[in-house]
Amino acid sequence: IxxxxxxxxxxxxxxxxxxxxxxxxxxxxxxxxxxxxxxxxxxxxxxxxxxxxxxxxxxxxxxxxxxxxxxxxxxxxxxxxxxxxxxxxxxxxxxxxxxxxxxxxxxxxxxxxxxxxxxxxxxSLDAQADLVIASAGTARNFLQSHKALFNAWQAMRPGGKILFLAPCPEGLGGSNFAEWLKLGNPESVIRHLRSHAEINGQTALSTLAKGPSTVMVTGMPPELVRDIRAVPAGTFQEGLDHCLAELRAGGTARPAIRPMPSASHTVPLPWDxxxxxxxxxxxxxxxxx
Incomplete structure (x- = not known):
């Protein structure tokens, strides 16, 4: 201290x-x-x-x-x-x-x-949704946007999708956040955190776990979006169409959709x-x- x-x-x-x-x-x-x-x-x-x-x-x-x-x-x-x-x-x-x-x-x-x-x-939510449409608002970078993605994850059912709207005009943010993301998957991040614990590593762990469920509409380059294991979309409609197609392929023809326009400030209660x-x-x- x-x-x-x-x-x-x-x-x-x-x-x-x-x-x-x-x-x-x-x-x-x-x-x-x-x-x-x-x-x-x-x-x-x-x-x-x-x-x-x-x-x-x-x-x-x-x-x-x-x-x-x-x-x-x-x-x-x-x-x-x-x-x-x-x-x-x-x-x-x-x-x-x-x-x-x-x-x-x-x-x-x-x-x-x-x-x-x-x-x-x-x-409190009456049910988890098949598709959560979440906005990070005016957050300047992805690190600031992460809390909106985390909250959206709480509202999504297992196997669902998140359409994440996060402009991120300053990119990922953080001095070494990109290096943590390049480890590629949660398991590798966990092994590295055992000996190199730091806050950006914890955020990378959370991000890489949520990325595969996420379609992201953002100003970040597509390669950075792929680094967080998410799918880049150029427009809201493109992202929505992708999410709906993925859900239909998984057997959900009429998905329950939950909008979260202020996802950074909305914390769904844990589902237990x-x-x-x-x-x-x-x-x-x-x-x-």
């Missing part, structure tokens, strides 16, 4: 709370780890995203879940070793405006902000239902049952 933060006479942790795809939520203790942590500490924490026994993501690592999530619990444990005198966390609405401000002790302020963020951004979100507020362990 940064020496200045440890030795200061009064430490204030600030941040905005959003749902995070493997840390559960942002804000709160994440201001300490990874916010003020050294590279080795951050890498050790991110490595907990992987199942310790199998080459796969750890199923306990969930968006919007703190209790039982090994990444979130490690962050909380590490932050507990640092004296935080005041935590100030905000929650933003879909227009990026402050709609909530929570201040006080680190855990209390953070959990209050988590409760508001979960209420604001999560949605709201029970999995119980840990988001009171940190009760998530057993995955």
């Amino acid at each position: 940064n020496r200045h933060a440890v030795e200061t006479g009064f430490l204030i942790a600030t941040g905005t709370v959003v749902l995070h795809y493997f840390a559960g939520f942002g804000g709160g203790p994440k201001s300490i780890v990874p916010g003020l942590a050294g590279v080795q500490t951050i890498a050790a924490n991110h490595s907990l995203n992987l199942d310790p026994l199998e080459d796969r993501p750890d199923p306990r690592v969930r968006i919007g879940v703190l209790g039982g999530n090994p990444v979130a619990e490690d962050i909380a444990d590490a932050a507990g070793m640092v004296r935080v005198d005041l935590c100030v966390n905000t929650v933003l609405n879909r227009q990026g405006e402050i709609c909530g401000l929570h201040a006080g002790a680190l855990d209390a302020a953070h959990l209050a902000a988590c409760a508001q963020a979960a209420a604001l951004y999560t949605v 239902g709201p029970k999995a979100y119980h840990g988001a507020i009171n940190t009760a362990p998530n057993t995955g049952e």
Whole structure:
């Protein structure tokens, strides 16, 4: 942990709370780890995203879940070793405006902000869709667009398709994200992450798992789209026609379609239902049952 933060006479942790795809939520203790942590500490924490026994993501690592999530619990444990005198966390609405401000002790302020963020951004679905049409809005690059793709994945049935609209005028983003993608498949990324854990590697793992289900309408060159294992489409209609043809070939002639025009700000509940979100507020362990 940064020496200045440890030795200061009064430490204030600030941040905005959003749902995070493997840390559960942002804000709160994440201001300490990874916010003020050294590279080795951050890498050790991110490595907990992987199942310790199998080459796969750890199923306990969930968006919007703190209790039982090994990444979130490690962050909380590490932050507990640092004296935080005041935590100030905000929650933003879909227009990026402050709609909530929570201040006080680190855990209390953070959990209050988590409760508001979960209420604001999560949605319950009556069924998963055959085809999800998702927009990343004005995200400047793919790394910023990834959360929209992740959320769309939550709304798609196994074997379904995602038509992903992500302009990405600045390309992939990230200093070495492209190198992680060139590993080509989730299994290779997992093996590399075991010894070289970092955030862009975690995002590459998530991306390469979702790419084969994705048709992407974007300003990125087609070769970059193929690097994320997705199918490039020049127009919305071309992408839609491709998705419908793939679904028909798989036996789905009249697909259920779900639009997600603000996919970056819409988090479908995990398909095992709201029970999995119980840990988001009171940190009760998530057993995955």
